[in-house]
Amino acid sequence: MQARLRRLEEGREPWALRLQALFACIDLLILAFFILGPYLRDTPSYLLIDYAIAAWIGIELSGRAVTSTSLGAFFKRIMTWIDLIILVTLLFPDAxxxxxxxxAMRVWAVGNSPLVRExxxxxxxxxxxxVVRACINVVVFLFMVTGFVYTSFFYGRDAGExxxxxxYFTVATVxxxxxxxxxxxxxxxKLTSVVTMIIGISLFVRLAQAIFRPYKVAFSCPTCGLRRHDADAVHxxxxxxxxxxxxxx
Known part of the structure; x- marks a missing residue:
């Protein structure tokens, strides 16, 4: 079962990619729930969807723990800690x-999966x-800052407004x-604005570099370790x- 779950997470077989695509769609639905959360928070269905997502993330974390070579390796992964924090926020949404x-970091994980490459x-x-990865990074950052600004400064206002x-503040600042x-x-x-501007500009510069620089492949040179080369490079x-x-x- 461990080997099969690892192939599901990292494999490039058609069946694995189909399931990864399904999981990616679920991650997008989780992001949609986060975006629509301000509009749904006063409805009876909010907690039902919230706890259903928590159960799904708990299942994913359990599967990821099974595929890890050790608990140490499991807890060294960035997404493990992110998902644990997300899980706690889903279990205690009011507090x-x-x-x-x-x-929003769930979408960042999709951008670094074999699904995007294949x-x-x-x-x-x-x-x-x-370019696609750079766009995903920008989108994830925008939604993360928007969520932080909303929950920290505008949570008491009307949901839509x-x-x-x-x-609006995030886009204008970035x-x-x-x-x-x-x-x-x-x-x-003030500190939020400063951090948003610095990181936002860096991500936009990275996106511009990805769009305009010549395409190179990631391949480590066995002698000097240079990782990026022209696609048709011989030496x-x-x-x-x-x-x-x-x-x-």
Whole structure:
């Protein structure tokens, strides 16, 4: 069972990719629930969906623990701690709503799974892999900051108005537009704005690099360790070592 679960998580067989695609859709639904949370929080179905997602994440964590070589390796994974925090916020939504923004990290995990690579390969768009990952990082960051700003500064407002104001502030800050019509109060608000601008600009620069720089493949040179090479490279540009880069098409 351990081997089968590991193949499900990391495999590239058609059946494994189909299940990974299903799990990715569930992660997107979890993100949709996070976005629609402000509109659903006063409805009877909110807690039902909340606890159903908690049960699903608990099952995923159990499966991931089974596939790990040891408990130490299991707890060294970033997504383990993220999912544990998300699980606790789902189990205690009223007390820990401030950490709900971490649920957007589930989409970041999708971007680093074999599903994206194989999907792009199937569509013939493998050269855009870095662009897709950079876009996912930007989207995840926007939703994480929006969630943090909403739960920390606008949670008491009307659901629609508060979340839209948080999203508007995040986009205006990340793009350094700075209209100034919405300003976060206090020291925490200023620090949030500073961190958002610094990280946001860095992610946009990374996205621009991924779009405009020449496509390179990830292949470690056996001599000097250089990891990125031209797709048709025969020799390493750093040390001249003969390369044998596998065809990604």
């Amino acid at each position: 820990l709503f401030n950490f709900a923004f971490l649920r 999907g792009l390969r199937w569509a013939g768009w493998l050269v855009y892999r870095d 508060g979340f839209v104001d948080a999203l 793009t350094t537009t700075g209209f100034g019509d919405i300003v976060l109060p206090g020291t925490l608000g 390493c540009k750093a040390c001249g070592e003969l390369l044998n880069i596998p065809n990604e098409e």
